[in-house]
Amino acid sequence: MKEILTVRELTERIQFVLESSFDSLWVEGEISNLRKPASGHLYFTLKDEQAQIRAVIFRPVYRAMRFEIQDGMHIICRARLGVYKPRGEYQIIIEVAEPKGIGALQIAFEQLKARLEKEGLFDPARKKPIPFLPKKIGVITSPSGAAIRDILNITGRRFPSVGIVIAPVRVQGAEAPPEIVEALANLNTLPDVGVIIVARGGGSLEDLAPFNDERVARAIFESRIPVISAVGHEIDFTIADFVADLRAPTPSAAAELAVPVRNELRESLKRFCLRLEVLHRKMRENLAEQVESLRERLRDPRRKIVELRISVDDSYEKLTAAIRRGAVEKRSRVAAELRHLMALTPLAGIRNSRFLIENMKKNMLTGLFRTMDYFRSRLETHTGILDSLSPLAILKRGYSITRKRPEGLIIKEASALSVGDEVGVKVSAGSFDARVIRIDRE
Numbered sequence: 001m002k003e004i005l006t007v008r009e010l011t012e013r014i015q016f017v018l019e020s021s022f023d024s025l026w027v028e029g030e031i032s033n034l035r036k037p038a039s040g041h042l043y044f045t046l047k048d049e050q051a052q053i054r055a056v057i058f059r060p061v062y063r064a065m066r067f068e069i070q071d072g073m074h075i076i077c078r079a080r081l082g083v084y085k086p087r088g089e090y091q092i093i094i095e096v097a098e099p100k101g102i103g104a105l106q107i108a109f110e111q112l113k114a115r116l117e118k119e120g121l122f123d124p125a126r127k128k129p130i131p132f133l134p135k136k137i138g139v140i141t142s143p144s145g146a147a148i149r150d151i152l153n154i155t156g157r158r159f160p161s162v163g164i165v166i167a168p169v170r171v172q173g174a175e176a177p178p179e180i181v182e183a184l185a186n187l188n189t190l191p192d193v194g195v196i197i198v199a200r201g202g203g204s205l206e207d208l209a210p211f212n213d214e215r216v217a218r219a220i221f222e223s224r225i226p227v228i229s230a231v232g233h234e235i236d237f238t239i240a241d242f243v244a245d246l247r248a249p250t251p252s253a254a255a256e257l258a259v260p261v262r263n264e265l266r267e268s269l270k271r272f273c274l275r276l277e278v279l280h281r282k283m284r285e286n287l288a289e290q291v292e293s294l295r296e297r298l299r300d301p302r303r304k305i306v307e308l309r310i311s312v313d314d315s316y317e318k319l320t321a322a323i324r325r326g327a328v329e330k331r332s333r334v335a336a337e338l339r340h341l342m343a344l345t346p347l348a349g350i351r352n353s354r355f356l357i358e359n360m361k362k363n364m365l366t367g368l369f370r371t372m373d374y375f376r377s378r379l380e381t382h383t384g385i386l387d388s389l390s391p392l393a394i395l396k397r398g399y400s401i402t403r404k405r406p407e408g409l410i411i412k413e414a415s416a417l418s419v420g421d422e423v424g425v426k427v428s429a430g431s432f433d434a435r436v437i438r439i440d441r442e
Helices: 006-020 060-066 103-119 146-158 176-188 214-222 237-241 252-257 264-297 303-342 349-389 389-398
Strands: 025-037 042-048 050-055 074-085 087-097 137-140 163-168 191-201 225-232 403-404 422-426 430-435
Touching: 006 074, 025 176, 025 422, 060 403, 103 214, 103 237, 137 146, 137 176, 146 163, 146 191, 146 252, 163 176, 176 191, 176 214, 191 252, 214 237, 225 252
Parallel strands: 050 087, 137 163, 137 191, 191 225
Antiparallel strands: 025 042, 025 074, 042 050, 074 087, 403 422, 422 430
């Protein structure tokens, strides 16, 4: 009888054959259908013009890569063949990958550059100005490299008194980026450091990789102190160059940009002092000429004071005479108006009006008294009527008002009560409480 295999057994045999036959292989192809789930693994299809195969890159391998996997990218990879038994599918598990035609470092450089530029880290408007003459210069570089010797040589020749604070770091290898970031943070805490130079000599793209690191780029961007990037030779460009506040083609050029030449400053100051002295002399001469010219044009102030005094006296006399004439004219007009008013005196009219007012007052009081008598009579009549209709008057004739307790309802019929009920009785003078002992309903 032929051997009958289960699906699992068949899949395991296929897995053994494939994985033992293709333990390690190199494959090239184009990436498509890329998926990046939350696990951090990458799943995609690797294809060429005639075939395709599923592929996976697990998270630890992907995190070690220097570039970002993207759809449409053509890669060369070292992988091993694996079978995924739950679905009966085979796939390649990639362990190493490189872009075809361009290095991984160059891909990573271009990708990081595009992303940081989009975030605004290269924006010229956000770059800080380099101080003209800093008290101290912070230098982040290897303490044994040629870059520090060039910087010390240039600064010592141009401005020997400027202070140099060296933050020694490794400028190559995986340990370099965190050391550079820490050095930037430390220099930002020191007083009097006016500018920071990040420098190293030339090298390959792999040698300059620490200065293409995102951590270094963000540390330069966040520095409160201006940063000059002097990495590599003049033809080399790094991410640090784009983020820095100023890019120098070489470490020596960075030192020249950081400090001026002291002797040249002295000569410039001497020239400025000579120019100031000449300008001051000319200004004094011009002012002396102007004073002399004004002195000749200006009259003796004492004569002017005498003239003004005479003019004031004349004006005072004229003003006094005008006031006197005005007062006389006013008095005459007032007297004439008084005479006119006396002729038109209103005393007679006032007397007539007073007589009319007295008559009107008497008539008004007479009418008021009559009205009051009329309403008083009506009030007494209506009061008598109300007294005759008052319940109190009825009570005085021997009647009473009975209320059921505790409700206080007035009892109009005997049927509203029961034997034993308590009642309150109101009579003409006072009230009393009682209890029902018998009821006659007729």
